[in-house]
Amino acid sequence: MAETIDFFLNGELVSVQCPENETLLYLLRERVGLRSVKEGCGVGECGACTVLLEGRAVNACLLAAGKVRGRRVTTIEGLSPKGRLHPLQEGFLLMGAVQCGFCTPGLILAAHSLLEENPHPSREAIVQGLAGNLCRCTGYHDIIRAVKWAAKRMPERE
Amino acid sequence: MIGTNPIKIGARERVLGLTRFGVDQGRPGDLYLLLLRAFTAPARIKRLESDAAGRLPGVVRIFTAADIPGINRIGIIPSTKDQPVLSDGLIRCRGEAVALVAAETQEAGMQALGAIELELEPLAGVFDPKRALEPDVPLVHEKGNLLFRQRVIRGHADEALARSPYRLRTVYSTAPVEHGPLEVEGGRADWEDGRISVTACTQNPHYDQSDLARLLGLPPELIRVRQSETGGGFGKKLDLSVQSYLALAAFHLKRPVRMVYSREESFLGTGKRHALLIDYESGMDAQGKLTAVKVDILGDSGAYASYGFAVCMRAAVHATGPYEVPHVLVDSRMAYTNNAWAGAMRGFGVPQMAFAHEGQMDGLADLIGLDPLELRLGNCLRNGSTTATGQILKDSVGIGDCLRRLGKIYRAWQPRVRSDERFRRGLGIGAMYYGIGNTGVSNPSSAQMEFSASGELIVYTGAAEIGQGSDTVLAQMAAHYFGMPLEQVRLVRGDTKRTTSAGASSASRQTYISGNAVLDAARDLERILKEGAAAMWECRLDEIEYKSTGMEGPRGESIPVTEIVARLARQGREVKGNGRFDPPVTVLDHQTGQGAPYASYAFAAQLASVEVDTVSGLVRVPRVAAAHDVGRAINRRAVRGQIAGGVVMGVGFATMEEFIPGKTDNFREYHMPTMADAPRITPLIIESHDPSGPYGAKGVGEPSLIPTAPAVANAASRALGVRMTHLPMSLERVMETLSQTRNSKPEIRNKSGF
Numbered sequence: 011m012a013e014t015i016d017f018f019l020n021g022e023l024v025s026v027q028c029p030e031n032e033t034l035l036y037l038l039r040e041r042v043g044l045r046s047v048k049e050g051c052g053v054g055e056c057g058a059c060t061v062l063l064e065g066r067a068v069n070a071c072l073l074a075a076g077k078v079r080g081r082r083v084t085t086i087e088g089l090s091p092k093g094r095l096h097p098l099q100e101g102f103l104l105m106g107a108v109q110c111g112f113c114t115p116g117l118i119l120a121a122h123s124l125l126e127e128n129p130h131p132s133r134e135a136i137v138q139g140l141a142g143n144l145c146r147c148t149g150y151h152d153i154i155r156a157v158k159w160a161a162k163r164m165p166e167r168e
Numbered sequence: 169m170i171g172t173n174p175i176k177i178g179a180r181e182r183v184l185g186l187t188r189f190g191v192d193q194g195r196p197g198d199l200y201l202l203l204l205r206a207f208t209a210p211a212r213i214k215r216l217e218s219d220a221a222g223r224l225p226g227v228v229r230i231f232t233a234a235d236i237p238g239i240n241r242i243g244i245i246p247s248t249k250d251q252p253v254l255s256d257g258l259i260r261c262r263g264e265a266v267a268l269v270a271a272e273t274q275e276a277g278m279q280a281l282g283a284i285e286l287e288l289e290p291l292a293g294v295f296d297p298k299r300a301l302e303p304d305v306p307l308v309h310e311k312g313n314l315l316f317r318q319r320v321i322r323g324h325a326d327e328a329l330a331r332s333p334y335r336l337r338t339v340y341s342t343a344p345v346e347h348g349p350l351e352v353e354g355g356r357a358d359w360e361d362g363r364i365s366v367t368a369c370t371q372n373p374h375y376d377q378s379d380l381a382r383l384l385g386l387p388p389e390l391i392r393v394r395q396s397e398t399g400g401g402f403g404k405k406l407d408l409s410v411q412s413y414l415a416l417a418a419f420h421l422k423r424p425v426r427m428v429y430s431r432e433e434s435f436l437g438t439g440k441r442h443a444l445l446i447d448y449e450s451g452m453d454a455q456g457k458l459t460a461v462k463v464d465i466l467g468d469s470g471a472y473a474s475y476g477f478a479v480c481m482r483a484a485v486h487a488t489g490p491y492e493v494p495h496v497l498v499d500s501r502m503a504y505t506n507n508a509w510a511g512a513m514r515g516f517g518v519p520q521m522a523f524a525h526e527g528q529m530d531g532l533a534d535l536i537g538l539d540p541l542e543l544r545l546g547n548c549l550r551n552g553s554t555t556a557t558g559q560i561l562k563d564s565v566g567i568g569d570c571l572r573r574l575g576k577i578y579r580a581w582q583p584r585v586r587s588d589e590r591f592r593r594g595l596g597i598g599a600m601y602y603g604i605g606n607t608g609v610s611n612p613s614s615a616q617m618e619f620s621a622s623g624e625l626i627v628y629t630g631a632a633e634i635g636q637g638s639d640t641v642l643a644q645m646a647a648h649y650f651g652m653p654l655e656q657v658r659l660v661r662g663d664t665k666r667t668t669s670a671g672a673s674s675a676s677r678q679t680y681i682s683g684n685a686v687l688d689a690a691r692d693l694e695r696i697l698k699e700g701a702a703a704m705w706e707c708r709l710d711e712i713e714y715k716s717t718g719m720e721g722p723r724g725e726s727i728p729v730t731e732i733v734a735r736l737a738r739q740g741r742e743v744k745g746n747g748r749f750d751p752p753v754t755v756l757d758h759q760t761g762q763g764a765p766y767a768s769y770a771f772a773a774q775l776a777s778v779e780v781d782t783v784s785g786l787v788r789v790p791r792v793a794a795a796h797d798v799g800r801a802i803n804r805r806a807v808r809g810q811i812a813g814g815v816v817m818g819v820g821f822a823t824m825e826e827f828i829p830g831k832t833d834n835f836r837e838y839h840m841p842t843m844a845d846a847p848r849i850t851p852l853i854i855e856s857h858d859p860s861g862p863y864g865a866k867g868v869g870e871p872s873l874i875p876t877a878p879a880v881a882n883a884a885s886r887a888l889g890v891r892m893t894h895l896p897m898s899l900e901r902v903m904e905t906l907s908q909t910r911n912s913k914p915e916i917r918n919k920s921g922f
C-alpha cells in the first residue's frame with residue numbers, strides 16, 4: 011500500500027508516495043532519483059548507502075521509508091550547497107582518498123556524523139567510527155588522513 | 169608533471185556524488201532484467217517451463233538459450249570459450265544462469281522468477297581438482313578435465329636437488345577468494361539507430377564488444393559498448409556479466425533495458441581467485457644460494473575456463489619468485505571441476521605462488537640459520553640475471569633496492585616485537601616479481617590524440633578506468649609530452665565507437681602498455697603538426713621546434729598550435745596522431761616454458777608485523793612497510809594509493825577471505841578487511857627507471873597486493889613457531905594449529921627473542 015511520506019531532504023520538504031516498509035535506499039535512488047546514495051550489499055554491512063538522519067549516519071538499506079516521516083535526511087548533495095566543497099570533500103580530494111569512488115559518498119557522510127560527535131577524533135576514534143564503511147580500493151590509509159585533515163578545518167561550532 | 173601529485177581526474181565529481189556508475193544507469197521506463205539461476209550442480213535440466221510465468225502481468229518476455237542467435241559460448245581466451253550465457257541444458261556449477269526475465273518492474277520480474285518451472289536431475293560431479301584428473305571421473309566438459317598444462321624447465325632440477333646439502337619440501341594451498349568491489353555488476357542497453365548500445369561497468373569494453381557480437385551473431389560494428397564509471401574491478405569485471413543479458417534483451421525487444429546483480433548474484437555469477445595447491449621443493453647450497461626448485465601446481469578452474477589458461481601459465485612462470493635459480497622444474501596444471509568457476513583476480517596466480525616461494529625462503533633461512541632478509545638479498549635477481557624462463561633481465565631490476573630499503577625498517581622494528589602470554593608476535597618478509605602485461609602473447613594497446621579548435625588536447629583511449637587511476641596517468645603523460653597543464657587535457661575513454669582497443673585493464677598493464685601507446689600517438693601528432701609547419705615555412709622537419717605556445721621555425725617564425733591545426737584541417741588533413749604499442753615478448757615454448765614472456769617486470773618487497781591472539785586465533789596485522797619498484801612513479805599519490813589498497817586486500821587474502829558457495833556469498837558472511845583490520849602502512853616508492861617504459865614507468869596495480877599475504881604468513885609462522893601453509897589463516901585454522909603445537913617444540917625459531 012502506497013502511503014504519502016513527507017520529509018526534509020537536504021533542507022527541502024519532499025513528499026513521496028511509497029509503501030511504509032520500502033527501504034529509504036530504494037526510495038531515494040528510485041523514487042527521488044538520487045543516485046549518489048549507493049547500494050553495496052543491501053544488508054547493512056558495507057555503509058555505501060550511508061545517509062544522515064537528523065545528522066546521524068544511518069544505513070539507508072536497513073531503514074524503512076516510514077521512519078523518515080517529518081525528519082531531516084541529508085545526502086552528499088546536502089554537504090555542498092551551491093557546489094562549495096565541504097572540508098571533508100576537500101580532504102578526500104587532496105589526500106587521495108578517492109579511487110573508484112563508489113564508497114565515497116557514504117564514507118564522507120559517516121565521517122561527517124563522526125565529526126559532529128567528536129570534532130577532534132584520534133586515529134582510534136576514526137577507525138572505530140568508520141569501521142562500518144567498507145572500501146575495497148584505498149586500504150583506508152588515505153581516508154584516515156582525509157578525515158584528520160578535515161577535522162582541523164571544520165568550522166568551529168558554537 | 170611526471171612524478172607529481174595531481175588530483176585524480178573524476179575525483180571531484182565523486183566527492184560531490186555526481187558520478188554515474190554501471191549500477192546507476194537505469195532510467196524510468198526501462199525494462200528490468202532478472203536471472204533465474206540453478207542451485208543444484210552438476211545437474212541436467214529435465215524441464216524448463218516458462219509459458220505461464222511469461223503471461224504474468226508486467227512480464228514482457230522470458231529468454232532461454234534457444235533465444236541466443238549466435239554462439240552461446242563466451243570467454244576471454246579465444247581457445248577456451250566454453251561458458252554458456254544461459255544454460256545449454258547442463259548445470260555445471262552452482263548459480264548457473266538458466267532463464268532471463270524482462271519485466272516492467274522489479275516486482276513483476278521477481279514474480280516471474282518464482283513462476284518458472286525448473287526441474288533438475290542431479291548428476292555425479294567432481295569437486296576435487298586432483299580427483300578431476302584421475303581416470304574414470306565425471307567430465308565437466310567433453311574435452312576432458314585438464315584445462316591447461318604449462319611446464320617450465322631449465323637445467324636439471326632433480327639432479328641439482330639431489331646434490332644440495334639443504335632441501336625443503338612443503339605443500340601450500342589457498343582458498344577461492346572474491347574480489348568484492350563495492351559496486352556490483354550493472355548497466356543498461358538500448359537500441360540506437362539499428363545498433364545495440366550497452367553501457368556498463370567493465371574492465372575491457374572492446375573485448376565485451378567482440379564476444380557480444382559473437383553471442384548475437386552480429387558484426388561488431390552493430391554493437392557499441394561504453395564503459396560506465398566503474399566502482400572497482402580487481403579482475404571481476406573482465407569477463408562478461410550483465411552485458412550479455414542486456415545485449416540479448418535489447419536485441420530482441422528493441423527497448424531500453426537495465427540490469428543490476430544482487431550482491432549474492434555478484435558472488436555467484438563471476439569468477440573467483442583460483443584455489444591453488446602447490447607442492448614446492450627447494451634446494452640450497454652451504455653458502456645459502458638457491459640451487460634448484462621443483463614445483464608442482466594444481467589449480468581449480470571450477471566449471472569454466474575464463475582466465476584459467478593465463479593463471480596456469482603465469483603461476484608457472486613466476487614459481488621461483490624474484491630469485492636466481494639455476495635449475496627449475498615447474499609443472500603447472502589447471503583442472504575443471506564442478507566448483508564455482510574461477511577467473512582473473514588481481515595477480516593472476518602470482519599471489520598464491522608468492523605465498524609458497526616466500527614460505528620456502530623463510531623455511532630455508534631457518535634451516536641454514538641465516539637472516540631471512542639477508543638470504544633473500546643473497547639470491548635475488550639483479551641486472552643481467554636470467555629468469556626461470558631463460559630471459560635475461562638487462563635493466564630495471566629493483567628487487568635488491570626494495571629489500572635494502574626494508575632492511576632499515578626491519579632492524580628498527582625487530583627489538584619492539586615481543587610475545588607475551590596471550591599475544592604471539594612476529595615479523596615477516598614477502599618479496600615478488602611480476603611480469604607486466606599478458607604472458608607470452610601479443611597484447612597491444614592503441615590511442616589517438618588531437619588538438620581541439622580551442623587548443624585542448626584530446627586523448628582517445630580504450631583503457632578502462634576502474635578506480636586505479638589510468639585516466640589521470642595517461643592524461644599526465646600526454647600533458648607532459650606537450651608541456652601543457654593537466655586541465656587542458658580531455659579524455660575520450662572506453663567507448664568502442666569513439667576509441668580503439670587498449671586491451672584489458674588487467675595484468676598491471678595500462679600505465680606501461682597504454683602509456684607507451686599514448687606517447688606513440690603524441691609523437692605522431694607532433695610529426696603531423698611539424699609537417700604542416702615545415703610545408704608552410706618551406707623548411708626541414710627537424711628545423712621546427714614545438715613549444716607549449718606553438719611551433720617555431722628556423723627564421724623566427726611562430727604559429728600557435730590551434731592555427732596550424734586549423735590550416736591543416738582546411739587542407740583536408742586529419743590532424744590526429746595515432747599510437748600503438750605491443751610489448752616485445754616471445755611465445756613460451758610449450759614443452760619447456762622457455763622464452764621472454766614479458767617486456768618489463770615490477771618488483772616489490774613488504775615487511776609485516778603480526779600479532780596472533782592465542783585465545784581467539786585472530787591474526788592482526790598492525791603494520792606493513794611496502795617497498796615497490798615501479799620504474800618511475802608518474803603519479804606518486806596514485807602509486808601510494810595502489811600500494812595501500814593492495815596491502816589491505818592482501819591482509820584479507822592472508823587472514824580472512826574464503827569463498828564458500830552457499831555459505832559466504834554475501835557481505836555478512838564473507839568478511840573483507842574493514843578500517844579496523846587495516847594495518848598502518850608505510851609505502852616506499854623505488855624508481856629503477858625502465859628504459860622501455862613511458863617515462864621509465866612499469867606498473868603497480870597487482871604488485872601492491874602480492875607480497876602482503878606471504879609477509880603476513882611468514883610473520884604469523886614466526887610468531888607461532890610453526891609454518892602456516894594454508895590461506896586464509898582463519899580463526900579456526902589458527903586455533904587448530906595452536907592446539908597441535910601447544911605441547912611440541914616450535915619448529916621455527918623466532919629470532920632475536922621476538
Ligand code: FES
Pocket residue numbers: 048049050051052053054055056057058059060069070071072
Ligand atoms: S547497502 Fe546499506 S550497508 Fe551495504
Ligand code: FES
Pocket residue numbers: 107108109110111112113114144145146147148349350399400635
Ligand atoms: S574507493 Fe573504491 S571502494 Fe572505496
